[in-house]
Amino acid sequence: MKIDQNLVAFITGASSGFGLEVAKDLLEKGCRCYLTDRDNIDSEFLTRYPKNIVIFRNLDVTDEEGIKNAIEDCVAQFGQIDVVLNSAGVNIPAYLSITDQKFSPLLINKCFNINVIGTFNVSKYAALQMVKQQNKAQEKKDYLIVNVGSVASFNSNNGMSIYGASKGAVAAMTLPMARDLGRYGIRVVCMCPGIFDTPMGKSAPENLYKATARGTCLGRHGHPSEFSHAFQGIVESTFMNGNHFFLDSSFATPSL
Structure with missing residues (x-):
């Protein structure tokens, strides 16, 4: 898959962090980007690019109907979806203790609704659209869904039970998704920063x-540009599928 003006990317969590960095790089290469986030994006950023290549919409990924509408709107605006980046996520640190009232069902539900169910529903509706496109294509095309797990998917620090469990689920869903969707030319990969x-x-x-x-x-943290470079490598590496990989400089979590 080439990163050029023919590529349409659908990005969640695009107002900051990984989502914003990937959007910047893709837009600089001429891609069309449909950006979503629960929070507003910097309006000055949007003015840098023609309106026919970038669109921003507020989207809460816990709203399944909102996801469905956003996917349909992206297709109405750009005609297709080629790549999805599921970067919307939330971190809820809470120590497992009988005296810690923060460790509550409400926090667990919030974290899983955003990180797990939100990721699944965006992937589901995007994949349904990709299958429609594949059925119309004269030759089989390459499509891609990238989930964002975490080093905490497999190596959580203390106080990260809720977050680690949610990101572990994101990593765990990636391979069966890839197996389900591979027949339609849809790849699914999980990045674990x-x-x-x-x-x-x-x-x-x-x-x-x-x-x-x-x-x-x-001896340092990663820069968002390094995440974006890795993401672009996945887009272009059309045999990469069903796997997860760490982008963490071999981070060894201490007990803190």
């Missing part, structure tokens, strides 16, 4: 943020 210089990463206490940098082989 470590700690990056994103708003989510920087939300950690300063001492913890510095400690996690020391836990990588390079």
Whole structure:
């Protein structure tokens, strides 16, 4: 799959972090991008590009009907969807303790509704559209869904039971998704980043943020541009499918 003006990308969590960085790089290469987020995006950013190549819509991925409408709107605006990046996510740290009232069903539901069910529903409606496109194509095309897991999918720190469980589910759903959708030419890959210089990463206490940098082989956190470069590599590597990989500089989580 080529990254050029013929590519249409649907991105969740696009107002900041990984989603925004990927959007910037794709737009610079002429791709058309349908950007969504629960939070508003920087309006000045949108003015840098022609309106016929970038669209932003507010979308809460816990709203299944909203997801369906956004997919339909993307197709109405751009005619197709080729690539999906499921980067909408939330981190809810909570220590498992009988005295910690933060560890509640409400927090568990919020984290799973956004990270797991939201990712699944975006993938489902995008895949349905991709199948329609494949059926109309004169020759088989390559389509791609990229889920965003985490190093916490398999190596969570203490206080990360809820988040780790949700991201573990995202990683676990990737392979069966790929097996279900491969016959339609739809690839599914899961990126599992470590700690990056994103708003989510920087939300950690300063001492913890510095400690996690020391836990990588390079002694630093990742930059969002490095995530974007890896994402673009997946887009272009058309035999990469059904797998997850770490983008974490071999991060070894200490007990903090």
